[in-house]
Amino acid sequence: MSKQGILSIDQGTTSSRAIVFGPDGHQFASAQQEFAQHYPANGWVEHDPEEIWSTTLDSCKEAIENAESKGVTISCIGITNQRETTLVWNKETGKAIYPAIVWQDRRTAQYCESIAQHQTEVRAKTGLLLDPYFSASKIKWILDEVEGARNLANKGKLAFGTVDSFLIWRLTEGQRHVTDATNACRTNLFNIHTQQWDDDLLNLFDIPKSVLPEVLDCAADFGTSSAKVLGTNIPISGVAGDQQAALIGQSCFEPGDLKSTYGTGCFALLNTGESPVMSTHQLLTTVGYRLSGKTTYALEGAIFTAGANIQWLRDGINVLQHAKQSQVLAESLDYDHGVFLVPGFAGLGAPHWNPNARASLFGMTRGTGPAHFARAALEAVCYQTHELLTAMKNDGMPSTKVRVDGGMVANDWLCQFLADILQIDVHRPKIMESTALGAAYLAGLQNGIYNTLDDIAAHKQIDRVFKPELGLQTRQRLLNKWELAVKATLAFAN
Template identity: 80%
Template sequence: MSKQGILSIDQGTTSSRAIVFALNGQQVSNMQQEFTQHYPANGWVEHDPEEIWKTTLESSKTALEQASKKGVSVACIGITNQRETTLVWNKQTGKAIYPAIVWQDRRTAQYCESIKKQEEFVRAKTGLLLDPYFSATKVKWILDEVEGARHLASQGKLAFGTVDSFLIWRLTDGKSHVTDASNASRTNLFNIHTQQWDAELLELFDIPANMLPEVLDCADDFGITSKRVLGQSLPISGVAGDQQAALVGQSCFKAGDLKSTYGTGCFALLNTGEEAVMSSHKLLTTVGYRLNGVTSYALEGAIFTAGANIQWLRDGIHVLDHAKQSQVLAESLDYDHGVFLVPGFAGLGAPHWNPNARASLFGMTRGTGPAHFARAALEAVCYQTHELLNAMENDGISSSAVWVDGGMVANDWLCQFLADILQIEVQRPKIMESTALGAAYLAGLQEGLYKDLDDIASHKAVDRTFSPELGEPTRARLLKKWHLAVEATLAFAE
């Protein structure tokens, strides 16, 4: 008798991957394909929608084939995706009318500045700030700049979606134009209190309502895959933006539970339960997940580049041959090495929210080399996480531990330094693919493969706990220098 499994499609910023999980959370098969990053102008970041689709489809087919060979029968599909990244496509052809504008893209910074007086109005409805990061200004840009787009939109011929919507449209052969509440909550068009697309926000950004997908719960019926497309008909039963999926994958189901994911960027989400806590320190209020019509909210802090810092060292300035080298290099230096990197490659996120900030290096000497770059890049992520947790504490919610995941946390040195700087325990789970796992859990929940959230939480297992070891004088000195480096970076951005 074949065992049951769930296909999780994890469409990320730098790669598309597909993982088949057994119901206990163990990986059965895994396929990943990287795709091209396009930087057509300063601060612009784009992806080719066809490359997103091709890498997703090929990865999914391979993972399904591998699972089948191991006697695992896939019951359903969960999808998780890079959030905010924006696509507009023609409903008749299914083709995008412009490349995908990536969440890191800053092209609408000037427009955001021009309507800054509307920020409190937008924030009260969406929990978000007015920033190029979110989808609304990206959609507006496409409609304004692509010839004929506004005319097609007025005729109801265009569809907008984040990556999940685009993939579901393609997988179902154009039958489903849907998204989930977590992705919708990242657009600046969705009222997180009424859980509806907001007419006043659509008017502000000049976006026709007929372009928008239907918003469903995170565990719901999103459509059935077309046999012509995927080779088999499977229900798509769970969807969540990547950071919310990680919250589910880490079983952070109680108010006060905190997870921090270290992928291309870093995102810390703190579950606040059924209360949408509005931050006084520029954190975002967002939908954590919505199940059976009940919304659990989260406070979120975003760091725009984390793993991308290491990618830059490897691909941009070639001081690393591969990412894993960063741990060995970091370990070779002492705490007083003196170099600080403020990684404003795509502006600075929470709690600064400065789209004009650019990366800066401080403290270099003639003796500065690859080890200093690697260590400073890793340390920066920890200092920035400290800023996020500090903001959460100032908003009145603190945590005694943080659950970490994402590619970077395979690095033991990073996890230990993180515990030292945060002064709380850092818990690393046995299954590090929390994002993909969360999407699988949501799909399994919808299909009755899991009874409830307690059933899902029963599978959680710790790989290692990192406890603070660094002396307070050293920690305080490092943080003081970090804050000086950030101040100088922000001053330069002005």
């Protein structure tokens, strides 16, 4: 008897993955491919669109083949993606006219500063800050800097998309130019109150409306994959940006539910229900998910580098041979090891929002070695999470627990230190790939595999709860030193 499967495409910042889930969250098959990061100038980060596509397509084909060999039939496709990363392609050829400008890219910082007088308007409509992190200034840069792009755009011949849109265009052979509300709301062009592209914002950034995709609910008809592409026609029925997909995957369906994902970056999202909460502490107000035309909002804190810190130690300066080594090295040191890393490799996100900040390392001696680098890199993520949760608390949204996921939380030491620094319980799920799982849940919801969000929540299983153990005096001493390191980093940047 054939078993039912959902193909989840998880297109991330450093790799493309495809996982085939059963309705209960069981993984039948998975495949993953890393791809290159390009840094053509200081603060610039780019991806090759064709490499995004080829790694995604190859991963999908491998996962589908493996699942089918086990008697699994793919019912539908869910897509989740690195958000804000910007692609512009020719509608006739389907080819991108410039490399994908990655969410971490800071090339438009000066432009964003030049229109800073519009910050209040942008914030009120989008819930976001006026920052190079978001897509609008990246789109404008491509249209202005690529020869002939502005003219083609004005003639309606170019399409903009976040990665989900680009993949759907390719999967459907150009039949659908669509996105979902969670990706649209990360562009600085989408009004989160009207749930529409905003003409005033389009005028501000000088972007023609013709380049934009149609915005759908997170569970909707996004088209059907072409048999020429995947070998069979499969409905694409769920889409969400990676952090919102993790919110779904962690079943954060009630106001006050909080999840924090530790992938390339770290992103904490707190469900605020039907009403958007406008932060007074530099957090973002965003769409958590939109289902059946009803929007659920979230508060978000963004840390630009988390797992990327460990990747830098491995690939950038060759301090680590592999990422898992970081836990063993961290465990070898005491709390008073004295080294602090402020990972401003791509600027600092919430609550500082300084695009000019760069990474700083404090407290080194001649005795400083790989263990200090590894531990400082892991600790930094926990200190920054503390900053985010403190901002949420100051916005009137305190938390009693946090649900964590992402590749980094396989590290027990990290989860325990996180609980110690946050002074709340840290819940780790049995299925740590919450992002991919959330996309699968959305696709299954549209496809009738699940009827309600309660059906989805019924599958949630906790692997382990980490409780605070660290003495409060030691904790406060560490946080005080961290605060000094951040102040010094910001002073240098300014």
